[in-house]
Amino acid sequence: MMNRIIVVLFTLLYLQTALAREVCYGDLECFDNSASCHSLRFPPDSPAAVNTQFFLYTRSNQAQNDYHLLDRTDDEKLRSSLFDGQLKTKFIIHGYTDTIFSDYFQAIKDSLLNKEDMNVIMVDWNDGAVGGYNYLCRQNTRVVGREIAMLARALNRVHGAVYGDMHLIGHSLGAHTAGYAGAFQAGFGRITGNH
Template sequence: LMDRYNLTFNLIFTGDTVTYPGLGTFTDAPPWGDTEERPVGYLPSDPSEVNVRFYLDTRQQLDVEVFNTDINGLQQTTFNYKKNTKFIIHGYIDNGDVSWMNDMSKALRNVEDVNVFRVGWIGGSLTINYAQSATDTQIVGAEVGLFINNIANSFGISPASFHCIGHSLGAQSCGYLGASVSPKVGHITGLDPAGPYFENTPPEVRLDPTDATFVDVIHTDAEKLVDFGFGINQVSGHVDFWPNDGIEQPGCDQNALSTIVGIDGIVDGTRNFVACNHLRALSLYTESITSSCPFYGNQCDSYDDYLNGKCTSCPTGQCAPMGYNSINYANEIFQFSNPSAYLQTYSKSPYCEYMTYVEITLGSNSDGVEGKLFLSLYGPSENSEQVQI
């Protein structure tokens, strides 16, 4: 009948909605679902199922559970509203007491007297339905946003003093809290933000530079999902660092048996083998907190240009450091015409390397010379290994 009368119908998927008091109204309509990037749309699970928990660490007190609606209870802890506050959010399959979160919290508190909240959401993250977990990050972001608003309103402080650090789906959760806090939080750090269900979606669906005053991102597993990449291959911040091109990290081509049955035990060993590249962002960021090595990234159009020595200096005269100290170079970063910065790292800890660009010019009589060239760098404290060029 449609062909016979030349009729055209435009079907618009309006989707369903759900409202959770204090957190907002959510929908599975486009762009949240029924799109090429999200072919199946889900509504966020009930907050009681996502089970977002907050664990406070300070220099005086560790692992104290607090609640985002109980400010009176928060005041009974060593939380100090006059100090900066950081939230650390884990990703898929993890939980709020995983070792890397404790290590990162400890490193942050060693260099800065801050409040650190480790955010767990094991009810939403520990599920075989990744698409549902990806959708539930909206609840995680809204719960953290509610906490920030309650703290800011209760103590009369600005959201600018808050910093959200998220890994994988946790990074996307940080992006969602940005939409629920006004004025913006001061800083969001995305550690290999999750790619599946987020890559190539509109800014409101994923982490992007509008979510905080300053957004920095580290990509370590930006390969396509069909090639077992878990991170997003898309610029997501004011500055995006791509160590080793952000795809294959040195040291992640390990032997399966030696990695899975390693010194960290079978569970951690299996995680490292399956998601070594994805987890490397955690190690790089945590090392950057306490390391004196700068992790400088060179602003460049591509990793190949970087390797070919086309980006040996930065436009503002100062290259931005990847990781913890990037916020101190925000003014320079805001002037970048290209937010992507490239660098190389080592295969194991300590990961940071000092990069040196070496150019060799041969003399006019070099045509008849045969031999090999070797390079060593000599410094005041130690010398590099000899490398054949």
């Protein structure tokens, strides 16, 4: 009997989630599931659940644990960071089940900073990119993409950073994330994705 109740409850929860037409998350606006690529009808998790974090590295703070954590909603924190609006900016976005603290992404960051003086923002959304359910992680790329776009807007407003000097680099689902950022905020200089 208890097993049947649990099955019914999970079925109802699934149907409520699966049939959700739209969810809204404050300044990130609303997400619907009308596109064919969202055919399973799962809405993305909330920004709090995805827990996107932006780690700023420059030549002055290149070591892995010497980052500045950027907050797209806190202009004062952005002003006091090492971000330089006169330099190019690279956003590095990991994919499914990954993290920006892996050797692979740290090597990319180091190569970029060794080549040129720039801002490198490592986008970590590991909480939204893990789990056995890849379909939900795919939906979460939309939330992260919009958060990247909103950070870019804040950097433009606070530091005068130019969208054309911003390059989004995504790996795997991070490539999709970069595409969603570009769809929400036009004008990025370059978007690169790899698998």
